[in-house]
Amino acid sequence: MTDSQDDAQPVSVLGLGMLGAALARAFLAGGHPTTVWNRSPDRTRPLAEAGATPVDSVPAAVAAAPLVVVCVSTYEAAQEVLAAAGDTLSGRVVLNLSSGTPELARQMSRWVAERGASYLDGAAMSGTAAVGRPEALFLFSGAPDALTTHLPTLSSLGRATDLGSDPGLASLYDTALFGMAWGLLAGFHHAAALVSTSGVKAADFAGVAGGHLPFLAGLVEVHGRQVDSGRYPADDGTVAVHAAAMEHLIATSKDLDLDTDLPTLVLGLLERAATAGHATDGFASVAEVLRQP
Numbered sequence: 001m002t003d004s005q006d007d008a009q010p011v012s013v014l015g016l017g018m019l020g021a022a023l024a025r026a027f028l029a030g031g032h033p034t035t036v037w038n039r040s041p042d043r044t045r046p047l048a049e050a051g052a053t054p055v056d057s058v059p060a061a062v063a064a065a066p067l068v069v070v071c072v073s074t075y076e077a078a079q080e081v082l083a084a085a086g087d088t089l090s091g092r093v094v095l096n097l098s099s100g101t102p103e104l105a106r107q108m109s110r111w112v113a114e115r116g117a118s119y120l121d122g123a124a125m126s127g128t129a130a131v132g133r134p135e136a137l138f139l140f141s142g143a144p145d146a147l148t149t150h151l152p153t154l155s156s157l158g159r160a161t162d163l164g165s166d167p168g169l170a171s172l173y174d175t176a177l178f179g180m181a182w183g184l185l186a187g188f189h190h191a192a193a194l195v196s197t198s199g200v201k202a203a204d205f206a207g208v209a210g211g212h213l214p215f216l217a218g219l220v221e222v223h224g225r226q227v228d229s230g231r232y233p234a235d236d237g238t239v240a241v242h243a244a245a246m247e248h249l250i251a252t253s254k255d256l257d258l259d260t261d262l263p264t265l266v267l268g269l270l271e272r273a274a275t276a277g278h279a280t281d282g283f284a285s286v287a288e289v290l291r292q293p
């Protein structure tokens with residue numbers, strides 16, 4: 001056993017679906033003694049074979065570790081599970097990685113605090129296969145002391161990111177980042193359809209598109225600063241120039257018999273930005289339009 005394993009804090013995982021099982025395996029790989037519970041007990045067996053300690057009741061799982069991770073289908077189910085813990089919940093840190101809304105997270109935080117425990121909310125942003133690897137993004141928010149104490153343990157899951165004390169923030173980022181990803185992926189599929197009309201394979205296009213993403217990541221940072229300052233210099237083209245490019249994309253898509261909904265949506269945003277007086281500003285001025293629907 002290594003020094004880090006000697007120091008490893010125990011953790012309990014309640015809920016061993018696809019994500020919960022991956023969490024438990026990552027804690028085990030990080031050297032944390034891991035207790036597992038699941039409503040259908042069969043699901044504890046593979047984890048037990050991997051070194052976890054299976055228990056057959058929620059109170060036994062909660063009593064086994066200072067950090068209790070719950071990962072079930074909904075917040076309602078999570079609360080149902082935690083309610084079964086009774087008095088064992090007091091003094092524990094509860095981390096809920098089930099998906100929900102910011103308001104549900106804030107309600108859950110109050111409910112957990114009433115039972116003498118600290119609450120952390122979390123969002124797993126990278127599916128299940130990457131869990132335990134450095135590239136797996138995990139977002140956390142809630143009780144600040146609890147997060148400081150358990151961040152070393154939570155780092156076994158991947159890139160653990162502290163968003164601050166508002167328990168609703170992890171869910172809000174979760175939704176926001178998914179929205180961003182869906183926008184990007186929808187754009188990718190439109191683009192791949194476009195080049196496929198000249199016989200280009202989607203995988204070949206993906207190679208070129210992927211190489212373009214670091215540039216876009218840089219733009220995201222520039223735009224973030226522009227939005228916060230309320231100034232939108234047109235260093236990468238004015239709203240009017242971007243609108244003209246969108247019109248070309250729509251015309252080309254029509255010529256090639258492709259769907260035009262996506263570029264039409266973006267053109268609409270740019271036109272509204274122009275109408276609001278931002279025709280000579282940069283693309284980031286669409287932020288003004290999005291905040292005043």
Ligand SMILES: NC(=O)c1ccc[n+]([C@@H]2O[C@H](COP(=O)([O-])OP(=O)(O)OC[C@H]3O[C@@H](n4cnc5c(N)ncnc54)[C@H](OP(=O)(O)O)[C@@H]3O)[C@@H](O)[C@H]2O)c1
Pocket residue numbers: 015016017018019020021038039040043071072073074077080081097098099100123124125126127128
């Ligand atoms: N899978 C992902 O890639 C991923 C990524 C990010 C977030 N999430 C979120 O993580 C949560 C779990 O996802 P998953 O993919 O692990 O789901 P899953 O594979 O469908 O597993 C669901 C888990 O919830 C348990 N459960 C459901 N209702 C319950 C109840 N009333 N009482 C006790 N246990 C209950 C199930 O227990 P039984 O085994 O007894 O049915 C099972 O352990 C969801 O909120 C999901 O949105 C998942």
